[in-house]
Amino acid sequence: MALASNGPQGHLNGKVGNLVFYMLNGQPVVRLIGRKGKPSRLQLANYQAMEVTMKLLNRMGSFIKLGYGLQAKGTVQNAHNLATSYHKKEALQGEYPNISIDYSKVMLSRGVMPETKDLKIEKVAGGLEISWDPTHSSELQHNDSVMVMICTPETNNDREYLNIARRSEGKCFIPMYEEALNQQIEPYISFISADGERISDSVYLGNLNGLGENKTEKAAKEKYQQVKARFDQVEGNYLGQLKENHGSKPNSKAFKYLEKEYKVLKNQLVHLPGKPG
Missing domain, CATH: 1.10.287 (Helix Hairpins)
Incomplete structure (x- = not known):
């Protein structure tokens, strides 16, 4: 049974037949329920695409929350919804049943801050060194925080660094054991203002060590x-x-x-x- 808490003209809350009415982020929503038939190949492809997308985003929740939070601000969406929509449409490759992530198209943050120049990554003794142009301007502040995401698909032992350095430092070091340093690595970097009101698009720093298998x-x-x-x-x-x-x-x-x-x-x-x- 569904209830109209705001009178006969209000939005229903509950179940009527095979319809369920509820509120989501302040918006009235209705969805169909019932027994599902045998899924088509197109439906199976959609299920796998969503599963692959969720496995990726669940590994980087804190980064996504910051990276898409400003874009979601003032809308009925949340950061995870926006990230899911983008990656399911733009960052997958292959066909069912072999859908996988195209790491070169992953975007962990989206914003208005201009891209930083001379971004580089290299393996050094004991870890990774990431460098960038430390020059600051009216749009690029010296105290902008540096955010780094290191994805390791073979082990899923990913690392989020949400405040690893300041723009003015020009580089940062990420310690890694030799075994981890020699596996498939997919690195990303973003910059966010000190007050958290402006963020850059994330930049893919390029694959290290080729493709492995998880x-x-x-x-x-x-x-x-x-x-x-x-x-x-x-x-x-x-x-x-x-x-x-x-x-x-x-x-x-x-x-x-x-x-x-x-x-x-x-x-x-x-x-x-x-x-x-």
Whole structure:
């Protein structure tokens, strides 16, 4: 049952049939509920795109809160909503079931502060050194804070540095053990004013050490190879029996089981992630 707390002309709150009415960020919302049918390939692609996006953003929550907070200010959106919308549309690559992050298109902050010049990153003894032009102006203040995000997709042991240095310092150092320093690294930098009222677009500093594989990707590839090996075995047997019967299907229970397994495995290979290439 839904209630109209503000009278018959007010917004409903609750359930009516297969509709649910509620308030979200001060706005009246209604959504449909009910049993879902078998999802289409397009729906499955949308589910995976959202899952990949959420896994990325959940690893950098504090950075996103600052990076999109000013953009969300005065709207019914929040920082996470805005970041989700951008990354789901702009920062994904590949097709279902192999959708992944394009780290070169990740944007951890969006704002009006001009981009800082001469941004560089390099591996040095014991860690990473990031440098920039420390020159300040009316738009780039000497006391602007430097924000750095180090993404490590292979281990998901990411690091957020929300106030690692001041613009005037011109560089910062991030200590890392050798093993971590030699894995896939995706680094980003942003600048935010001391009063928190202005922020720059984040800048991708470029991939270090090439592309690696995280635990999920490795497990997906292993699973795919296992199913593929079984499918190749079943397919050979299935096609062999068809050939022996000149293209006709044998009328036996054993062949029916074989055909069922053949179709199930073939369908699994279409939808399983981890496919080579």
